[in-house]
Amino acid sequence: MHTIEYKPDIPIIRMIDQRRLPGTLEVLELETLEDVIHAIVDMAVRGAPAIGITAAFALALKGRSSTKATYKAWSTELGQAGEQLLESRPTAINLRWAVEQSLEFIQTLKDEALPVAQDKLDAFVQSLADEDVEINRRMAAHGAALLKDGSTVIHHCNTGSLAAVDYGTALGVIRYAHESGKQIHVLVDETRPRLQGARLTAWELDQYGISYHLISDNAAGYFLQTGQAEAVLVGADRIAANGDVANKIGTYMLALAAHDARVPFYCVAPRSTFDLRIRSGDEIPIEQRPEQEILSIQLGGEQIVPSGARAFNPAFDVTPHRLISTFITDSGLIAPPYPQSLKNLLEEE
């Protein structure tokens, strides 16, 4: 199955519960908007493309189960649902992009009978999901050309099928290279605090038969410095017009280490991750997540600190564009000098 699926006939949203992996592969069935918002906030589903499509699905689910009798009441209700979804996680722009795309589409339905509008909205959000998979495959093909046969790459967080509807962004590039017959070995950053690398990326690599070793995030610099990695690949949660990248906490330090070792640092992201309305990374809101993610290693796990200890837990950081060697997008590769090259490509279409 896909990471997330929408079943309008029931109606429900089904998703792999990413909090339970790799120990348990459990599928959640969500019936209400509130359930979906909780799943996003609590990170049962995570990854910028995945939460974008989940939000679009949530709007269609809400539209399908609505009891409103008029288009006006129905679309107002969905507008409010969109607002609630936007508040669930602030950093990844894909969520805003998907909500805005869906609400704009809803505006085009105002002359339809409600059952028809519901059907059309269902079809629209499904097309966004299908497109997401296509986009990822296209990005992967562009990016895989950059990876040499026999090379070792460092990967941060999880950016695979689980972070999208399917295939993924940075991990999609690695997968495509592997499926093209290249031998790629992955050093998997465990990615504290939520361990998306250790739990999710390792699990995905097992599925694809790609070889890997897990490393602590602290060790990435050592492997770069000692010439044991030929490339670094990351995804993105939001990219500003100047090319600054908000991504999972730790990306900035990893980019510094790649830069210091003169190893290429690739950021893999679809056009929906670029937020051309903001000039630089300074304007990207950084989500601060619960302290408990730091104070115990796994949610519900044993506390690892003295009782009463406090923590700060920013979930993302901003990597300045000067540290990005190349952006791998569905429209092709974008190399420096930024922001001019970004502007050229992204405004083309």
Added chain:
Amino acid sequence: MHTIEYKPDIPIIRMIDQRRLPGTLEVLELETLEDVIHAIVDMAVRGAPAIGITAAFALALKGRSSTKATYKAWSTELGQAGEQLLESRPTAINLRWAVEQSLEFIQTLKDEALPVAQDKLDAFVQSLADEDVEINRRMAAHGAALLKDGSTVIHHCNTGSLAAVDYGTALGVIRYAHESGKQIHVLVDETRPRLQGARLTAWELDQYGISYHLISDNAAGYFLQTGQAEAVLVGADRIAANGDVANKIGTYMLALAAHDARVPFYCVAPRSTFDLRIRSGDEIPIEQRPEQEILSIQLGGEQIVPSGARAFNPAFDVTPHRLISTFITDSGLIAPPYPQSLKNLLEEE
């Protein structure tokens, strides 16, 4: 009590079992050389100064419990014990320093009756331990002058009392500043994989009444980049003649982030941590520790990765001297240009 103590009358070495903190404060009583080596390898005791003094204590313990009848047999046995101790952990030079100091001292005992030699060796290793505490206080006084009242500092690993006989290196500087009436807030790197920050440094800061927040190692760059930290302090396991610093894995990436944010990066280490016999960090052996430290979060804890997953676990990395703002030593502060400034100070005495 001190982190480690030698009781020649029994004879035993007592040490706080650092694997059990912060949950349990347990004191180990070790009766044999083999027990002590196991405690070092398994990190019941860790921290460059602490394992140095532990090794010296272990030689005295071995000397005290020896059944050899002649000085020659006795000193040969201790020479072999020294070799075994040197193999226990390869990176920190303090261990080699302490073993060499002790074995040199043993050479001076060749005209003594064995019971006298044993007494003198006991007194010698105790003097090393006492001196360690004195040295740490001296370093702390030098370093505390660099910390501003009201400042927030980032600290990696554990470098406090637990990493030494008492008082510590980098954490000693923070403690001295606090005891001098300065308000210092510490951002404590949790320090994967063994969580010395979360488990040990947080515990120590609680004892001293110093305020702190725990952060994931990945987040240090965020706090530096956003101007929320005024200094970074680390210890060292070995410093080459050119000023390159081997220290706990992650130090290099932290130094890069401090450098990028133009925040001072202080390395706090006694003269026994400087290894003037090697020219650069390239010559420092990096210990590779068991995979299990990465595959489960705590030794004996739940596995966090798919079964069959492998890991790499380098315990240290090398921070190039160009990233060190100032060395804080028992002989005073050493500022660039290195290596000349290091050479001047260290060859003075």
